[in-house]
Amino acid sequence: MAEPFRIVHTVCSHDCPDSCAVLVTVNAEGRAVKIEGDPKQPVTLGFLCAKVAKYLDRVYSPERILHPLRRRAGLAKGPLERGREHEAFERVTWDEALDAIAKRLKAVSDTYGPESILPYSYAGTIGVLGYGSMDRRFFARLGASRLDRTICAEAGGQAWNLVYGRKFGTPTEDFRLAKLIVAWGANVHGNNVHLWPMIEQARRKGARLIVIDPYRTRTAALADWHIAIRPGTDAALALGMMHVIFREGLEDRAFIAERTHGAERLAARAQEYTPERVAAWTGLTAEEIESLAREYATTRPAVLRMNYGVQRSENGGTAARAIAMLPAVTGAWRHRGGGGQLSTSGAFAWNKQAVERPDLALASPLGRDARLVNMCRLGHALTQLGAREQGSEGTGIREQGTENSTSRMDSAEGPPVHALFVYNSNPGAVAPNQNAVRRGLARSDLFTVVHDLFFTDTTDYADFILPATTFLEHTEVQGAYGHYFVQLSKQAIEPPGEARSNVWLFGQLAQRMGFEEPCFRDTPEEIIRQALKIGADGRSKNAGMEHITMEELEERGHVPLAIHRDPEAHPFLPYTQGTLETPTGKIEFYSETLAAAGEDGLPAFHPPVESRWGEGAKRYPLELLGRKADNYLNSTFANLEGHRKMEARLRHRLEMHPADAEARAIADGDAVCVFNDRGSLELTALLNASLPAGVVAAKMDWAKLHPGGINMNVLTSERLTDIGAGATFYSTLVEVKKA
Numbered sequence: 188m189a190e191p192f193r194i195v196h197t198v199c200s201h202d203c204p205d206s207c208a209v210l211v212t213v214n215a216e217g218r219a220v221k222i223e224g225d226p227k228q229p230v231t232l233g234f235l236c237a238k239v240a241k242y243l244d245r246v247y248s249p250e251r252i253l254h255p256l257r258r259r260a261g262l263a264k265g266p267l268e269r270g271r272e273h274e275a276f277e278r279v280t281w282d283e284a285l286d287a288i289a290k291r292l293k294a295v296s297d298t299y300g301p302e303s304i305l306p307y308s309y310a311g312t313i314g315v316l317g318y319g320s321m322d323r324r325f326f327a328r329l330g331a332s333r334l335d336r337t338i339c340a341e342a343g344g345q346a347w348n349l350v351y352g353r354k355f356g357t358p359t360e361d362f363r364l365a366k367l368i369v370a371w372g373a374n375v376h377g378n379n380v381h382l383w384p385m386i387e388q389a390r391r392k393g394a395r396l397i398v399i400d401p402y403r404t405r406t407a408a409l410a411d412w413h414i415a416i417r418p419g420t421d422a423a424l425a426l427g428m429m430h431v432i433f434r435e436g437l438e439d440r441a442f443i444a445e446r447t448h449g450a451e452r453l454a455a456r457a458q459e460y461t462p463e464r465v466a467a468w469t470g471l472t473a474e475e476i477e478s479l480a481r482e483y484a485t486t487r488p489a490v491l492r493m494n495y496g497v498q499r500s501e502n503g504g505t506a507a508r509a510i511a512m513l514p515a516v517t518g519a520w521r522h523r524g525g526g527g528q529l530s531t532s533g534a535f536a537w538n539k540q541a542v543e544r545p546d547l548a549l550a551s552p553l554g555r556d557a558r559l560v561n562m563c564r565l566g567h568a569l570t571q572l573g574a575r576e577q578g579s580e581g582t583g584i585r586e587q588g589t590e591n592s593t594s595r596m597d598s599a600e601g602p603p604v605h606a607l608f609v610y611n612s613n614p615g616a617v618a619p620n621q622n623a624v625r626r627g628l629a630r631s632d633l634f635t636v637v638h639d640l641f642f643t644d645t646t647d648y649a650d651f652i653l654p655a656t657t658f659l660e661h662t663e664v665q666g667a668y669g670h671y672f673v674q675l676s677k678q679a680i681e682p683p684g685e686a687r688s689n690v691w692l693f694g695q696l697a698q699r700m701g702f703e704e705p706c707f708r709d710t711p712e713e714i715i716r717q718a719l720k721i722g723a724d725g726r727s728k729n730a731g732m733e734h735i736t737m738e739e740l741e742e743r744g745h746v747p748l749a750i751h752r753d754p755e756a757h758p759f760l761p762y763t764q765g766t767l768e769t770p771t772g773k774i775e776f777y778s779e780t781l782a783a784a785g786e787d788g789l790p791a792f793h794p795p796v797e798s799r800w801g802e803g804a805k806r807y808p809l810e811l812l813g814r815k816a817d818n819y820l821n822s823t824f825a826n827l828e829g830h831r832k833m834e835a836r837l838r839h840r841l842e843m844h845p846a847d848a849e850a851r852a853i854a855d856g857d858a859v860c861v862f863n864d865r866g867s868l869e870l871t872a873l874l875n876a877s878l879p880a881g882v883v884a885a886k887m888d889w890a891k892l893h894p895g896g897i898n899m900n901v902l903t904s905e906r907l908t909d910i911g912a913g914a915t916f917y918s919t920l921v922e923v924k925k926a
């Protein structure tokens with residue numbers, strides 16, 4: 188007889204730094220009946236966030252897509268009424284769908300060249316296999332355009348790497364030991380929930396929490412000090428802090444001499460950033476800047492949690508770079524519990540070459556690496572690429588081999604996009620300049636395939652919709668960007684209906700295309716072993732994973748990286764030893780990489796074009812923060828009623844400072860129209876005196892759940908960040924009027 192219940196170790200694969208270890212209880216009928224955090228995982232600590240605690244609502248939602256679907260002949264693409272989307276599609280078998288898709292991709296490739304096919308994916312799952320494995324192999328072998336996946340972390344990531352060479356950070360558990368925690372553009376309580384208990388423990392022992400965020404998040408409301416900085420001015424604040432630190436001799440001279448490069452030049456640059464000048468940009472007082480600098484430089488250990496909020500403005504790369512330098516100026520890295528964390532992802536040395544097989548491009552009809560198309564410029568890619576270029580906006584295409592350099596746009600080359608393959612993403616909701624994205628998606632000559640679990644803003648434009656799996660329904664291996672554990676996620680339940688994983692889908696499509704390389708037949712278990720580079724002795728051959736075996740992963744579910752194996756005896760103090768992977772081998776205050784590219788080697792503050800200092804502010808004087816919802820994950824979960832209820836207070840609201848509202852004769856609860864040259868959106872005004880004057884805020888929802896079928900991304904632009912060619916969601920100017 189079958190056991191009545193079994194408990195399966197899985198890993199939450201949503202795009203969140205915490206990568207929780209999740210225990211799923213499955214009953215004798217094979218149904219998941221309970222989901223909980225693994226108490227043995229040192230960061231998960233036995234609890235899940237409010238979103239995923241209710242995960243079985245998503246897994247067993249009656250709205251799951253269960254079968255492949257094909258758009259009914261002759262129907263135009265565009266927003267469909269929620270709940271009736273299926274009427275536009277007819278059910279087909281997997282064989283029919285795969286054959287038809289393969290045939291069409293072949294035809295597009297033969298007619299326009301393979302680069303006219305564009306994959307579009309991001310982080311619907313961050314598991315190693317689901318995020319990028321068989322799909323990467325498939326598109327490389329096909330010769331399809333390569334997608335430059337810049338929408339989230341490139342600006343900050345590349346900025347961090349310019350300073351430190353690799354993304355390490357203070358171990359999450361060590362935040363407990365800090366005496367000062369600065370959450371800089373980081374909504375810990377909403378987006379990084381498992382860091383919160385560490386901060387609470389530190390505070391019980393007397394630590395202070397400072398939050399630097401224009402918006403009064405729950406994290407900010409719970410802080411000892413909330414610094415409501417003006418959006419996009421963080422580089423000025425960081426330089427202003429350095430000004431005070433160097434002026435008052437609070438820097439760590441020994442650490443600077445031993446470990447860093449360019450300190451004198453940095454100090455000279457910081458001299459220009461007097462507290463008075465910085466106050467005028469940031470909206471703080473000179474005294475506040477001085478006391479922040481002193482408290483930061485004289486408290487030990489002091490740790491910065493910089494998250495990705497800072498880098499979503501035009502100068503976000505430079506801002507992240509300047510902030511990243513602070514713990515090197517004060518030597519905070521030397522103290523356990525001090526330092527900083529943007530992302531821990533650099534510690535996971537997966538064998539990407541084997542997993543993604545970029546070399547297969549040589550076997551494609553192109554015979555070389557395909558062009559790169561920046562995902563932040565999907566609207567442009569679908570409406571203008573291959574047409575004659577106009578204007579000076581750049582093209583969203585970077586030449587091969589420049590992935591890790593700073594952002595440089597090259598001229599458009601190659602064909603227009605004729606086929607779009609979307610998975611792990613909902614660009615109809617999350618991509619900037621949504622009106623352009625929608626015009627592109629609506630093109631009748633564009634062939635669009637979407638692999639997802641639900642009807643979304645993007646499936647409304649699909650020719651084929653294919654049903655995808657949740658993390659309970661497939662096997663995975665995963666790292667994290669907020670801790671140092673490798674984790675194995677086992678399949679807990681059978682997929683509902685005919686839902687299939689990303690790995691399965693692209694393996695099948697490869698067969699249909701006639702790709703004969705054996706790697707297209709790899710099973711998930713084989714790809715996991717390749718990712719870990721398991722050798723003949725059963726151990727991983729990846730740097731920092733040499734102690735990891737499949738057996739231990741199977742048994743415990745999570746295994747720490749070498750740097751984090753014995754934190755009490757050997758605490759990990761990033762960047763305090765050895766040669767770093769920067770050109771000078773040191774922490775670079777002065778970036779030799781930027782200097783070699785003819786750019787300023789030092790950080791400087793330049794106000795964003797779309798800010799109160801820009802030309803556009805004459806017509807659109809308000810700065811919009813188009814933020815994430817605490818109870819969704821980007822656009823994920825927005826379809827579930829329970830999650831929407833938790834968001835009720837702020838759904839479809841435009842938060843405004845009372846002075847800005849009064850100047851426009853707007854009262855709390857009024858219907859308002861938010862607009863700029865790119866689009867306009869109707870919301871309801873909610874007065875909020877904690878916002879800096881001149882700043883308005885709204886939260887992201889599915890477009891199709893908004894009146895008008897659009898969301899705030901009709902207002903955001905395709906302009907790219909200074910470093911990393913990332914998205915600039917938080918540099919958006921608007922005007923507001925009563926509707």
Ligand SMILES: Nc1nc2c(c(=O)[nH]1)N[C@H]1C(S)=C(S)[C@@H](COP(=O)(O)OP(=O)(O)OC[C@H]3O[C@@H](n4cnc5c(=O)[nH]c(N)nc54)[C@H](O)[C@@H]3O)O[C@H]1N2
Pocket residue numbers: 202203204339371372373374375377378379399400401402404416417418419420421494495496497500812814815816817818819820821822917
């Ligand atoms: N609940 C929940 N959790 C999530 C997500 C979600 O949607 N919901 N999304 C996940 C994803 S994809 C990511 S990338 C991470 C992101 O996690 P965070 O980096 O925390 O992301 P954001 O919410 O984009 O930005 C953080 C804060 O930065 C503030 N901010 C905006 N502009 C500025 C500025 O110019 N300066 C400063 N100092 N602050 C600014 C915003 O008001 C916001 O409160 O969270 C992940 N976790």
Ligand SMILES: Nc1nc2c(c(=O)[nH]1)N[C@H]1C(S)=C(S)[C@@H](COP(=O)(O)OP(=O)(O)OC[C@H]3O[C@@H](n4cnc5c(=O)[nH]c(N)nc54)[C@H](O)[C@@H]3O)O[C@H]1N2
Pocket residue numbers: 202308309310311312317338339610611612613614616617618638639640641643655656657689813814815820821822823887899900903916
């Ligand atoms: N205005 C504004 N826009 C933003 C942001 C913001 O803060 N403000 N944040 C930006 C950021 S940081 C990010 S990371 C992006 C996020 O953009 P996306 O990565 O597109 O994130 P989601 O909206 O969560 O959409 C993920 C989709 O993948 C699907 N999915 C989940 N698992 C799987 C799977 O295993 N297989 C397949 N095929 N599909 C799966 C989900 O159902 C969901 O529809 O949004 C960006 N857009």
Ligand code: SF4
Pocket residue numbers: 199200201203204205206207235236237238239240380381820
């Ligand atoms: S979304 Fe983040 S906090 Fe929530 S369960 Fe997943 S990894 Fe944990």
Ligand SMILES: [Mo]
Pocket residue numbers: 202338339340
């Ligand atoms: Mo993100």
